[in-house]
Amino acid sequence: xxxxxxxxxxxxxxxxxxxxxxxxxxxxxxxxxxxxxxxxxxxxxxxxxxxxxxxxxxxxxxxxxxxxxxxxxxxxxxxxxxxxxxxxxxxxxxxxxxxxxxxxxxxxxxxxxxxxxxxxxxxxxxxxxxxxxxxxxxxxxxxxxxxxxxxxxxxxxxxxxxxxxxxxxxxxxxxxxxxxxxxxxxxxxxxxxxxxxxxxxxxxxxxxxxxxxxxxxxxxxxxxxxxxxxxxxxxxxxxxxxxxxxxxxxxxxxxxxxxxxxxxxxxxxxxxxxxxxxxxxxxxxxxxxxxxx
Ligand code: DGL
Numbered sequence: 388x389x390x391x392x393x394x395x396x397x398x399x400x401x402x403x404x405x406x407x408x409x410x411x412x413x414x415x416x417x418x419x420x421x422x423x424x425x426x427x428x429x430x431x432x433x434x435x436x437x438x439x440x441x442x443x444x445x446x447x448x449x450x451x452x453x454x455x456x457x458x459x460x461x462x463x464x465x466x467x468x469x470x471x472x473x474x475x476x477x478x479x480x481x482x483x484x485x486x487x488x489x490x491x492x493x494x495x496x497x498x499x500x501x502x503x504x505x506x507x508x509x510x511x512x513x514x515x516x517x518x519x520x521x522x523x524x525x526x527x528x529x530x531x532x533x534x535x536x537x538x539x540x541x542x543x544x545x546x547x548x549x550x551x552x553x554x555x556x557x558x559x560x561x562x563x564x565x566x567x568x569x570x571x572x573x574x575x576x577x578x579x580x581x582x583x584x585x586x587x588x589x590x591x592x593x594x595x596x597x598x599x600x601x602x603x604x605x606x607x608x609x610x611x612x613x614x615x616x617x618x619x620x621x622x623x624x625x626x627x628x629x630x631x632x633x634x635x636x637x638x639x640x641x642x643x644x645x646x647x648x649x650x651x652x653x654x655x656x657x658x659x660x661x662x663x664x665x666x667x668x669x670x671x672x673x674x675x676x677x678x679x680x
Contacts, residue, residue: 407473407497410636413438413645414625415469416478417462419450420562421648421655422596423480424662426505429622430478431644434629436636439644440472443659446650446675449558450483451527451594458529462488464674466495475634478503478625482526482593482617486533508624509591509617510539514547519613523584524551526593527558536593550584551593558596564658566599575603589613599662647672 406412414437416427421443430437442465444450450458462484469477477492479485485504493502513519524536531553540547556574565571584590590612592598598616605614629635636642644667648655651671659669 407470408475408501408634409473410475410634411438411638412473412475413440413643414476414478415440415442415466415472415474416480417442417444417465417469417484418481418595419443419461419483420445420448420558420596421659421662422558422561422594422599423478424646424659425595425598425616425618426478426480426621427644428663429618430625431642433622433626434635435641436638437629437642438636439642440469440474441644441646442469442672443646443648443655443669445648445652445655446673448562449527449555450481450487451529451553451555451558453483453529455487455529458484458487459491462492463495466492468672468674470495470497476501476503476625476628478505478621480505480595480621482506482595483529486530486535503621503625503628505595505617505621506535506539506593508620509593509615510536510543511624512620513589513591513615514540514543517589517613519589520546520548521586521588522547522549523587523590523612524549524593525554525557525578525584525590525597526551528553528555530593536591550587552578552581552584554578554594557600558594561596561599562655562658564654564661566661567602571600572603572606575600576607579604579607587612589615591615592617646670649673649675 427441485506489504531551540549646669648669656669
């Protein structure tokens with residue numbers, strides 16, 4: 388079984404090496420659900436000629452509550468699908484998957500380092516381009532308990548104090564379409580009032596769903612705390628990467644975007660339109676015909 392798996396990854400890598408790395412090939416972006424569309428949207432605005440394939444694993448969301456074993460196996464399956472679609476670069480547009488499965492996804496890539504996560508670009512931005520030393524962070528249980536941001540900040544700048552809080556209700560709440568209303572304001576206020584993350588100069592939205600509740604977060608801080616939206620930072624880092632490897636799509640035509648989810652519902656499609664900022668159609672692609680063993 389394990390041997391078969393290695394053989395499969397080997398064949399995949401060999402084939403992909405030949406024709407995945409062409410500028411006109413799509414960028415593969417995935418998330419546990421539709422939150423990663425915030426990254427896809429920022430990327431489309433920045434690089435409108437790029438072709439994009441988005442995969443939202445709505446059947447298994449929220450990842451933030453899942454075991455590392457489960458998240459790794461979901462991420463591997465999705466990566467195999469995106470490589471079959473000849474993606475030239477994979478973007479893990481999910482913090483929970485980035486902290487858990489980055490190495491697994493990297494191993495599957497025919498070219499080393501052709502995977503971008505949502506954590507390193509944010510840590511680099513905070514350290515290299517801002518002066519903040521009192522930083523707050525909200526994210527899923529998985530992201531916060533991994534302490535990945537703490538470890539990365541510590542390595543780069545020991546003067547930074549990071550206060551983090553798990554806010555597990557937020558992603559499902561947003562995915563269900565609860566934002567910009569009284570319920571989302573109440574939940575946000577209740578989490579952010581926690582003394583554990585008091586007195587911060589900046590707050591990192593360490594979940595790709597959270598840009599949708601930026602107005603509520605900004606209202607809580609009355610505009611006095613810098614809100615770090617990873618979607619913009621990650622899309623800038625994707626652009627830099629493509630330029631460095633001369634892999635930007637030179638076509639003059641507008642890029643084509645395809646959106647897949649592992650479980651389709653009307654409510655996902657409705658929320659997806661709000662995440663992406665325009666009318667999009669989700670296609671169901673069930674990669675899990677058989678249950679996980
Ligand atoms: N969008 C995911 C992230 O950035 C969180 C949602 C989930 O728990 O699945 O971590």
